[in-house]
Amino acid sequence: MPIAGAKASPTQIWNRSCLLGLGRLTPDEIRAVLRTAAAWDRGREDHPLAGQVICNLFAEDSTRTRTSFTIAARQLGADVVEGASQGSSLSKGESLVDTARTIQAMGAGIFIVRSRQTGGAHAVARATGAAVINAGDGCHEHPTQGLLDCYSLCKALGAAHPRRFDEFDLAGVRIVIVGDVARSRVARSATWGMQALGARVTLCGPGSAAPPSLGRALGCDTTHDLDSALGEADAVMALRIQKERGGMGAVGCLREYRALYALTAERAARMKPRAVIMHPGPTNRGVEIDPEVADGPRSIILDQVAAGVPVRMAVMELCVGASLAP
Ligand code: CP
Numbered sequence: 001m002p003i004a005g006a007k008a009s010p011t012q013i014w015n016r017s018c019l020l021g022l023g024r025l026t027p028d029e030i031r032a033v034l035r036t037a038a039a040w041d042r043g044r045e046d047h048p049l050a051g052q053v054i055c056n057l058f059a060e061d062s063t064r065t066r067t068s069f070t071i072a073a074r075q076l077g078a079d080v081v082e083g084a085s086q087g088s089s090l091s092k093g094e095s096l097v098d099t100a101r102t103i104q105a106m107g108a109g110i111f112i113v114r115s116r117q118t119g120g121a122h123a124v125a126r127a128t129g130a131a132v133i134n135a136g137d138g139c140h141e142h143p144t145q146g147l148l149d150c151y152s153l154c155k156a157l158g159a160a161h162p163r164r165f166d167e168f169d170l171a172g173v174r175i176v177i178v179g180d181v182a183r184s185r186v187a188r189s190a191t192w193g194m195q196a197l198g199a200r201v202t203l204c205g206p207g208s209a210a211p212p213s214l215g216r217a218l219g220c221d222t223t224h225d226l227d228s229a230l231g232e233a234d235a236v237m238a239l240r241i242q243k244e245r246g247g248m249g250a251v252g253c254l255r256e257y258r259a260l261y262a263l264t265a266e267r268a269a270r271m272k273p274r275a276v277i278m279h280p281g282p283t284n285r286g287v288e289i290d291p292e293v294a295d296g297p298r299s300i301i302l303d304q305v306a307a308g309v310p311v312r313m314a315v316m317e318l319c320v321g322a323s324l325a326p
Contacts, residue, residue, distance in 0.1 A: 010036045010318060017323035018125045018132045019315050021141040022192035030196050034151050034168045036314035037307070040075075047077025048317050055083040055108040057124065058135065059096055059115050064281055065135045065144070068308035069112045069316075076313055081108060096120055097127045104128050110320055113137070131323040133315055139183050139245060145280050146189025148311040150197055152304045153235055156276045171198035176229045178204040178261055179239030179288050182214055183246065186280040187239060191218045202229055205261060206252060226261050230270055237278040238263045238288045254287070263289040268298055276300045 010032035022030070054073040058066050073080045083103045084090050090099060100111055111128065113121040114135040121134035136142040150168070157173065158165025164173075175194055181187045181203045191201045201220040203210045215222035223229050230236065241257075263277060271277075277289075277298045285291045294301060 010314075011321055014318040015322050015325070017130075017319050018121075018134075019143050019319055020121050020125065020132070020134045022143045022146045022189045022196070023141065025192070025196065027196045027198075030147065030150065030193055031168045033147055033311065033314045033318060034154070036318060037147075037151055037310040038165075040310035040313045041307075047075075049073065049320055050077035052076075052078040052110060052320060053106075053108040054078045054080050054110040054112065054316070055100070055103045056080060056085075057083040057096065057100055057103075057111050057113045059084050059090060059113075059120070060136065062114055062135070064305055064308060065114065065142075066112075068305070069133075069135065069144075069312050072309050072312040072316060075309070076316060078110070078316075083108070083111075097123050100124045100128050100130075104130060109323070110316065131316075131319045133312075133319060136185050138185065139188075139242075140185050141189045142185040142280075143189050143193075144308070144312055144315055145186050146191075146193040147315065148304060148307040149186075149190045149237070149278065149280065150193045151311050152300055152307040153194070153276070153278065154197070155307070156300045156303065157234065157274075160274055168197055170194055173199040173234045174202070174232050175199050176202045176204050176226070176233045176236045177239065178226055178236060178263070179209065180241045181205050181210045181239060182208060183242035184239050187237075188218065190237065190280075191220055195219060202233075204229055206257065224260075226267070227270075230267055231272070233271065233275055235276045235278055236263065236271065237280070238283075239280070240282065240284050240288055258287065262287065263293045265290060265292050265296070268293045268296060271298065278304060281305065 013028050013032040070080050110131045112133050112135050113124050115137050118138040118140040120137045125132035154165045154168050177187050203215050203222045204226050210222050212222045279301045
């Protein structure tokens with residue numbers, strides 16, 4: 001029984017065994033994950049998932065997400081198996097769902113699912129009833145990326161305003177997400193997450209890469225004019241062109257795209273003094289972001305990567321805890 005007036009603990013707030021998207025999470029649920037991540041970041045050393053088997057079910061390539069889930073799972077004490085890596089029977093026509101059920105029969109209880117199709121993780125969750133974490137489904141959502149983006153942004157801005165990190169509060173913060181937004185699952189999840197914490201998000205890109213209809217669906221502004229939006233932003237997140245999802249057709253001529261939307265040193269110099277530059281990766285240097293900006297003093301790109309471990313530890317701990325609760 002919580003003490004009257006005391007702040008509810010993350011496990012009192014979180015009762016989901018799956019994380020499939022951020023669109024339906026409450027601000028309290030998002031803060032429950034971020035508070036749990038902060039505890040891991042500060043050096044918690046227990047192993048709450050000892051004895052659990054976690055299956056990486058990645059039917060699409062990944063460096064950051066798969067590696068950080070593996071490191072996070074091992075730090076939690078779990079065993080990790082690769083369920084859909086090169087050489088799996090997916091290449092023989094077995095479905096993602098049948099692959100998950102097969103590996104579940106061997107004892108895996110948690111699935112980290114990346115799929116080319118929207119709803120891949122949802123399908124695995126329905127079929128297995130297991131704890132399932134969406135590691136990216138088509139153009140739809142990438143919720144742990146959105147959470148780690150929130151975490152790293154709060155941490156970066158917290159240097160000047162400690163409350164931003166202590167309470168995961170982005171009230172009044174302005175973020176521009178620029179690039180091939182329409183095909184980006186990261187943009188959707190980051191927008192849901194950051195807005196839930198109080199930020200104002202503006203989507204930016206050419207014509208069909210940042211359509212006003214998407215802004216309306218996500219409850220945020222859109223613009224085609226990066227240079228006007230830049231000066232007001234506390235953070236700018238660049239996105240790569242999603243070539244594998246037809247992004248080249250949406251951005252048109254690459255030279256014109258770079259002229260209007262690339263994060264160049266000249267554009268970075270016009271940002272507010274403490275404003276930061278983000279990118280979920282993988283970066284295409286010389287296309288959406290220049291090397292001196294990706295490696296420059298405003299960049300928190302590697303901090304985003306590092307945040308992936310504690311944030312994914314938090315998500316797995318909370319989802320598995322909820323799945324095991326009586
Ligand atoms: N940000 C992201 O999802 O990167 P990976 O594709 O390398 O996992």
